[in-house]
Amino acid sequence: MKSRRLFKDNLARSIMWFSAIFCILLVILIGFALFQRSRYILAMKSLADLFFLDSWHPLKGEFGFFPFIMGTLWVTCTAVIISVPLSFLTAIYLSEYAPRMIREWAKPAIDLLAGIPSVIYGVWGILVIVPLTKNYIAPFFGRHSSGYTVFAAGVVLAVMIFPVIIHVSIEVFRSVSFELREASWALGATKWQTIKHVVVRKALPGIIAANVLGFSRAFGETMAVLMVAGNVPKAPSSILDPAYPLPALIANNYGEMLSIPLYDSALLMAALVLFIVVLFFSILSRFALVRVERSSE
Amino acid sequence: MRSRKIEEAIFRGIMIAATLVVLSCSILILATILIKGLPAMNLDMITKTPKGGYYLGKSGGILNAIVGSILLTGGATLVSIFLSLPVALYANVYADKSSKLIAFTRVSLDVLWGVPSIVYGAFGFTIMLFLGLKASLLGGIIAVALLIFPIMSRGMDEVMRMVPKELLNSSYALGATRFETALKVVVRQALPGILSAVLIAFGRGIGDAASVIFTAGFSDRINFSLFEPAATLPLAIFFQLGTPFPEVQERAYASALILTIIVFLISIGSRILIRRYSKHVIK
Incomplete structure (x- = not known):
């Protein structure tokens, strides 16, 4: 027994x-x-050829990833530039200022935003952001555009990574001990001065980690970007140009291109590049978050 | 003295504005899907499979994709439970607190959590080639299980970490083995959290398109075989939107509404389940 x-x-x-x-x-x-x-x-092929050659003609055996890498960087950076300040301010407001009522409503709403599938963001992008870009934003800058641009993809991605950044940031702000704030108020600092000089300074590594997580989510996002970025294999030179990011390249061409071994291999190398970049950023943000946890104990 | 009060007011205003922008984005998305989706909604959408010429505007529905998505994600969730539960239990019952292995496991789960779904799709396809599988329900299940396994494990790990150590010790003191303690005390105590981790993972799986695009394929019929291609909702939306016909595109909006409703039902369901199953929890 x-x-x-x-x-x-x-x-x-x-x-x-x-x-x-x-x-x-x-x-x-x-x-x-x-x-x-x-x-x-x-x-x-040499790595330099693959990464820096600006010619993508698989049938002729030319595999320059440069347009796609630039497309990914343009789209991701646009998203991060839009998303970071807005998420940062929202996270501070929700964790430091907002009355309990608003906090209790805003948090489930943000979690809801996190649960929406990426293809729905893509549909929203096509219905709202693409026409907006085509009819108002591009003409405003005197440009003609189909609307399927770096800008449209950047906006959709920015909205997608709001919940990631805000959620982690709020957790990080919460881990800053209340006594620290009290000490600062006791010295006569206003709430904003306390946030600026005490809370944010203490939470900085965690905030960076939150943003890195958002960045790597945007970096690998496929479906929404595939639907609104325009998919023209040419390095964009402004945010009103179309782009063709790496994940969209894989999604569009994989499977049907198995008959050309080199093409298949090239697409899996694109996947490998995504994997390595995300691996690097995940480990980076992990270490930053562990440091915050240790220092708050 | 007054300048810092003004600074405070200005920044407070900016923060409220930022919060409003973020929240109105979520409302805008839901409103757009609702307004565009509702007029195109009809009973055929959820009770019929596509008839011949469906993608040209003829009659039919997307029952194939609804059933396919539920089968595929359900299967993947099952597989994923059997992978995640042991990981979380090992980390919280068996391993020492300072175990290097567990620290490595947690870092690995974080890394896997961040890996883009298209990479799981490509990796899943590589496994399928290795096993000699064609695009099929089984292939989709493998890829989606890999995608949601880290989400589920991390969720379970978080709730099991909250189980008080005293509870484990009282169980050991009564002569229970670690395994008995794990199943009868830890799992029961953490059950609401475990269920919510499972449902969150399911919700993530059912909405993902990039991992199934070449692993599950697509089919206009409902099929229950593991080795036949299966349709999924996100891909159905994507394909319908890609046609040049406005009638078909409108059906894509209706399909998007269906997917959104399913995801929301799951999210609400997880909240209700948490409340109901909290009765075994010792506080």
Whole structure:
């Protein structure tokens, strides 16, 4: 009787141990599998050619990722520039100023925003942001545009990453101890001075981590961007140009292009690039958040 | 003295404005989907599969995608539960608090959480090639399970961490093994949180398009076989929107409304479940 219970316990322990190992292995496995599949193109072309050549003609064997990398950077940076200040101010307001009533309503609303599928953001982009860009914003700058632009994709992505940044930022502000604020008020500082000099300074690594998380979410987002960015394989030179980010390139072409091995390999290399960049930023933000936790203890 | 009061007022105003912008964006999205989706909504949309020429504007509905999405995400959620529960239990019951392995596991889960869904799609497809599978329900289940597994594990881990250590110790003191404690004390105590982690993961899975675009394929029929392609709602929206016919595009808006409603029902359902299953929780 006793030995059976102990046997079960030991069996469960090893199964659970293996599943914990599985998480670590999965990261390595994804990296390894993508690398294996992209080795074919890495053997044929130099990295410099792949990253900096401005010609994408798969049928002629030319695989320059430059337009797509620039497309990704333009779209992501536009999104971050729009989203960061707005999310930062909203997070401060909700955690420091807002009356309890507003806070209790705003938080579920922001979580709701986080749960909306990306394809719905894409539909919204096509219905609202694209016509807005076409009819008002582009003509305002004296430009003619279809509306499917870096700007449209940037706005849609900015709205998508609001909840990510705001949610993490509020948590970080909360972890700053109340005594610190009290000490500052006792010295005669106003609420805003306290926020500026005490709360934000204390929370800075965490705020950076929140924004990095938002950035990497925007960086890899596929569906919404695919629907509104315009998908023209040419490096954009202004925010009113169309763009063709890396994730959209993979989504549009993968599967049907298996007959050309080099093309297949090139697309998986694009996936590998996304994976490595996100891996780097996740680990970076993780360390920043751990530092905040330690310093608040 | 007065200048800092003015500064305070100015910044307060800016912050309120920013909050209003953020909140009005969420209202604007919902309003747009509702206004565009409702007029195109009809009973056929949710009770019929596409007939011949559906994508040219003929009759039919998207029942195939609704059923396909639920089957696919349901399967992926099941697979993911069997992966996540052991991870979370190991981290909180078996492992030492200072275990290096668990620290690594948590970092890995964070990394996996951030990996874009298109990468899971590409990786899932690589696995399928390896196993000799074609685009199918099973392929979609693999890709979506990988996508939602870190979300679910992290969610379960967070709630199990909240279970008081005293509760575990009293269970051990009564002679229970760790495994018995894990199943009968920790899981029961954390049940509301576990259910909400499962539902959040389901909600994320059902709305994702990029991971299923080449792993699950698409089909106009409802099929229950693991080895046949299956339709999914996000892709149905995407394809209908991609046609040049206004009637079909309007159906895409109706489909978007259906997907939004499903996601909301899940989110509300998780709140209700949390309340109902809280009765076993010792406070």
